[in-house]
Amino acid sequence: MCAMTHPASPELDPELYLPRMASVVAVESMTAREKFFKVELSKPLGHRPGQFVMLSLLGIGEAPISISCGPRHDNILEMVIRNAGSLTRVLHRLQPGARVGIRGPFGSGFHLDDFNGKDVVCIVGGLGLAPLRSLIQPIIAQPQRFGSITIISGCRTPAEELYRDELESWSRMDQDKVSVIRLVDKTANLPWNGKIGLVTAPIPDLKINPARTLVALCGPPVMYKFVLMELKALGIPNSQIFVDLERRMKCGVGQCGHCQINHVYCCQEGPVFRFDRIENLQEALQ
Ligand SMILES: Cc1cc2nc3c(=O)[nH]c(=O)nc-3n(C[C@H](O)[C@H](O)[C@H](O)COP(=O)(O)OP(=O)(O)OC[C@H]3O[C@@H](n4cnc5c(N)ncnc54)[C@H](O)[C@@H]3O)c2cc1C
Ligand code: FES
Structure with missing residues (x-):
């Protein structure tokens, strides 16, 4: 519960x-x-x-x-x-x-120690890379502390990709350790050196051990349901998935109720939630 x-x-x-x-x-x-x-x-x-x-x-x-x-x-x-x-x-x-x-x-945020020794998969869509970069940066800076690091980053067109230079520099790191998969829905006739498709597409082919993998997920609401389905098919338990959920907020400190997801105050208990703790909240993925 x-x-x-x-x-x-x-x-x-x-x-x-x-x-x-x-x-x-x-x-x-x-x-x-x-x-x-x-x-x-x-x-x-x-x-x-x-x-x-x-x-x-x-x-x-x-x-x-x-x-x-x-x-x-x-x-x-x-x-x-x-x-x-x-x-x-x-x-x-x-x-x-x-x-x-x-x-x-x-807000809650991520606790880096939870990721110690784990394989880490970060899946981001669009503006979702902005908050998850705050997790990716310290993980990439101390790779010896973690297992493999996989970043799947998607956006609609190449013109909408955030932090391209950083994504490219992470992708040039030790490829046994760090893997970066960049995708767009369509190239819109722009130069593009990544893949074409949705962020869900690479998930079935990930070479990970579900028992020792933690996933962090942040993107537009429509992305969550489909990514979660793919993660379930890979055998990753909900207790090893962190979702970053956004709600309208006013006070940020649990006073106004603007950010409520059912009885949970997103500004305090979220916006990062371990998925098993909210999977039964009706309004969580709306
Ligand atoms: C935890 C958290 C983190 C966020 N991080 C970022 C971030 O890193 N970068 C970023 O750009 N944004 C971020 N946002 C979103 C950002 O806070 C909103 O877009 C914010 O509303 C922008 O303020 P504004 O006054 O410019 O826009 P607003 O005037 O609030 O309008 C923004 C949009 O929301 C619509 N809107 C306004 N009020 C309502 C309402 N009551 N109900 C429905 N729709 C409404 C407007 O029509 C418009 O389309 C985050 C939100 C949360 C909750
Ligand atoms: S923003 Fe006011 S209670 Fe969360």
């Missing part, structure tokens, strides 16, 4: 509600819709992979944004932001030197 999550107590640390001001130090276009942001805080964020921050602009608004870098000792935070609405439209116009508000880090 899924552990019941209670909203955080009203005596919550007031710092959780107060944005810390941070400076934008770099903004780079990644695709037509996504920009890479590097911001500098006054102290290290101290996050785990898979956590998120509440990013705000005074007078405009606030939205949850995934942390896209692995844990670090400096004051830098990296994010990928899609131009999707009122806040992100303004964020896309920012230049280095602009000031933004940051609350967090929030």
